[in-house]
Amino acid sequence: MENPGSRQTRLRNGAVTYWHKGWAWLIAPLLVGLVAVGLAYGSEEATRLNRALWSAYPYLPLLLMPAAFAALAWICRNWFPGAQGSGIPQAIAAMEVHDCIQPSSLLSLRIAFGKVLLTIGGLAAGASIGREGPTVQIGASIMHAFRGRGPLNGEQQRRTLILAGGAAGIAAAFNTPLAGIMFAIEELSSQHVFKANSSTLITVVLSGLVSLSLLGNYTYFGTTATTLDWQSGALAIVVCGIAGGLGGGLFSRLMIRSSAGLPGRAGRFVRSRPYAWAASCGLGVALLGVATDxxxxxxxxxxxxxTLEQSGALPWYFGAAKFLATLMSSAAGIPGGIFAPSLAVGAGIGDNVAALLPALAPHSAMVLLVMAAYLAGVTRAPLTSFIIMMEMTDSHHMLMPLMATALIASAASKAVCRTPLYHTLAQGMLPADTDAVRRH
Structure with missing residues (x-):
């Protein structure tokens, strides 16, 4: 007869093994959701603070923003290296590295803490940045911290943790679970066969539940009832796709150029005096802010x-001004994403297109299409772009027009910028002799 103590031991060992296999997929997603919600609340409060300061002291940004940009760049470089920029390139690079660099230089709990702190600080100062890209790096960092716990070893497990964390970050930030999963497939795992179906889904669902329970079931940009049928809207789809794609491609090209180093004296100035350069970018954004109220x-x-809810709500120059403000905020070397600002630029361009061609399609439909097109042009991720727009505005009835527009935009973007933005930036974070991150 079998020894009961032996049976209890086997049961206890089995329970421990099961816990080691599953705890990262239970605890880590909850932490990702909590941090994403905290960043959302912090960002809203920072935005309110900036609005209050702007309303009370209209010219304060001219003094505040250069100093704030320089301080944020200094803190990032000295205390939280690896937290600069969007955070999505860091997650992509960490997916691809082997032993050439330490993944901890791209993803760590220290970096995640700095990303939260400095993103909120940037929004309080008035930088044209978003919290969505940072949430990807934060989510990937939290999940990556569980590597080596129990059976979570090896390259495949490491990539799975990063993949799931990045997907959960997008899903929790935008309240768009489908877009989070598509982002993981289209961006983070573009160089690998996607094998993390169940783990990614569990992570997205659990982190999304935290966001839903604390923030409620909301749509990021509200809801729109605008529609567009194929017979009357085919030309609008083409026009919006090309306009948004070319604009997004131009932004990507300028971002890649600035990250690679400006030519001549400007490049030497940026390399030798990075904090003065950050202050200059802050002054530029401040001047744009003062000029645009x-x-x-x-x-x-x-x-x-x-502008989604009503036509003529924005001045004609909003799209161009937001484009420049986002470019300068990103070039300054401070933490902050480009997803939400890119959608704002797309809305401004869409408003311009609708004003120039009012008979082409309803105003809200044109704005919605160009937003998806511009984001697809910037990220070169058309599936993620149209799903994000569909989920953020509850416009499932616009599925096919959004899909077609995003695909056209991605193709148009290639005419301006041949290489994808995030993957090119990720490649620049690896040693020169490393071919781990390959271009599309």
Missing amino acids: GLVFGTGYEPTRM
Whole structure:
């Protein structure tokens, strides 16, 4: 007869093994969701603070923003190296590295903490940045911290953790679970066969549940009932796709150029005096903010929602001004994403297209299509772009027009910028002799 103590031992060992296999997929997603919600609340409060300062002291940004940009760049470089920029390139690079560099230089709990702190600081100062890209790096960092616990060893497990964390970050930030999964497939795992179906899904669902329970079931840009049928809207789809794709491609090209180093004296200035360069970028954003009555500050959420709900709500120059403010904020070397600002730029361009061609399609439909097109042009991720727009505006009835527009935009973007933005930036984070991150 079998020894009961032996049976209990086997049961206990089995339970421990099961716990070691599953705890990362239970605890880590909850932590990702909590941090994403905290960043959302912090970003909203920072935006309110910036709006209050702007309203009370209209010219304060001219003094505040250069100093704030320089301070944020200094803190990032000295205390939280690896936290600069969007955070998505870091997650992509960490997916691809082997032993050439330490993944901890791209993803760590220290970096995640710095990303939260400095993103909120940037929004408080008025930088044209978003919290969505940072949430990807934060989510990937939290999940990556569980590597080596129990059976979570090896390259495949490491990539799976990063993949799931990045997907959960997008899903929790935008409240778009489908877009989170598509982002993992289209961007983070573009160089690998996607094998993390169940683990990614569990992570997205659990982190999304935290976000839903604390923030409620909301749509990022509200809802829109606008429709577009194929017979009357085919030309609008083509026009919006090309306009948004070319604009997004131009932004990507300028971003890649600035990250590679500016030519001549400007390049030497940026390399030798990075904090003075950050201050110069802050002054440029401040001047744009003063000239536009503060419209270009922050994520651009409110102007975007405004133009989706009513035509003529934005000045004609909003799209161009937001484009420049986002470019300078990103080039300054401070933490902050480009997803939400890109959607705001797309809304401004869409408003321009609708004003120039009012008979082509309803105003809201044109704005919605160009938003998806511009984001697809910037990221070169058309499937993620149209799904994000569909989920963020509850416009499932616009599925096919959004899909077609995003695909056209991605193709148009290649005419301006041949290499994808995030993957090119990720490649620049690896040693020169490393071919781990390959171009599309």
